[in-house]
Amino acid sequence: MDIRKKVDRSFAVLVTATSFVSVLALGAILLFVVVEGAKPFFFGTARGVRIVTERVDGLLVNGVFYTGAGAIELPEDTRNISISFRAAGETEEAEHALDLSVDGDSLTVNAPAGGALTSAEAYVYTADFPGAMPGLPQRVHIILPEPPYSFISFITGLDWRPTYRKVYGILPMIAGTVLASFGAILLGVPVGLLCAVFLSEFLPKKAAAPLRACIELLAGIPSVVYGFFGLMMLSPLVKSAFFTASGNCLLTAVIVLAVMILPTVITIAETSLRAVPQSQREASLALGASRMQTAWRVVLVHARSGVIAGIILGISRAVGETMAVILVAGNSVQLVHSPLDSIRTLTATIALEMGYAQGRHGSFLFSIGIVLFTLILLLNAAILTLRRRSASR
Secondary structure (H helix, E strand, O other), X not given: OHHHHHHHHHHHHHHHHXXXXXXXXXXXXXXXXXXXXXXXXXXXXXXXXXXXXXXXOEEEEOOEEEEOOOOEEOOOOOOEEEEEEEOOOOOOOOEEEEEEEEEOOEEEEOOXXXXXXXXXXXXXXXEEEEEEEOOEEEEEEEEOXXXXXXXXXXXXXXXXXOXXXXXXXXXXXXXXXXXXXXXXXXXXXXXXXXXXXXXXXXXXXXXXXXXXXXXXXXXXXXXXXXHHHHHHHHHHHHHHHXXXXXXXXXXXXXXXXXXXXXXXXXXXXXXXXXXXXXXXXXXXXXXXXXXXXXXXXXXXXXXXXXXXXXXXXXXXXXXXXXXXXXXXXXXXXXXXXXXXXXXXXXXXXXXXXXXXXXXXXHHHHHHHHHHHHHHHHHHHHHHHHHHHHHHHO
């Protein structure tokens, strides 16, 4: 008896410790995502101007000589910058010089000598000077600090150009995510419920068992397979049917997502319907109701909690789907005016750009993750609210 108590206590301690560590890890991950995603809205990219050189051994900046590679951090209040360094090549005694003045997010050239100043992207200016070898100029990059970004501009902005204009607007992606998910719900949920009711209430058990196994198998197919099917089969059909330039559009994404959520909705809803006691069916039939009336007015009402859980899981999968949407949606950042327009979703943006995103760009991908998480919470909360209201009537 003492051994059994010790085993029970040890098991309880193990479960408690595992649960605590799991909750702590999930909380740490969520906190990291929130902090990283909130950075662009509260902090700038740097306190002052930074200077990065290419193929320059040493340079004189405002009377201070710097050697070696790496970023040179200037004081925060620096507004006038005087740069000079020794020219490479035969004329070693000559020097390149550049005098600049900083005004907000722009740079003014006061007295350039021997070089060309260009601005390939916002907040970044590059001065090119002849180098020792043709095609390999000596370069000085002047990087101005970016101020904190407006959250309103982030949510309502129409342009997403993180590497050129440093503009981060995700409204088209939010619209694409909502439209694709909402269309998949409208198309997939009714079909899924009808299939679940048919399997549970009307199809004989011997015939329903193999169909149920096939549906559960479909739920385990990787999303990339659905996306590849949509790319190779559905996109050409949409293109030929509607005479569009490309079949990768909102309509194709909706169809693929609807097919993807069907196994989840059918499996969970059908399991909940079969869990309703047989006595409820018999009582309804004894009162003169038909099998159809019993299925819709009695069985479906009693299984409402499980059915709603299946719908929520289906919605979460539709909103959070990435790979399949990347393959069939077209991935154009634009507001949708037609089901045949190309879209890009929030998850697709994270997946497509996470490989090369750096600095503030990477932080904004975390911000997109927070918006996506909030969107899923709002959708689930709306469904649960409707459920409570319907239950109270």
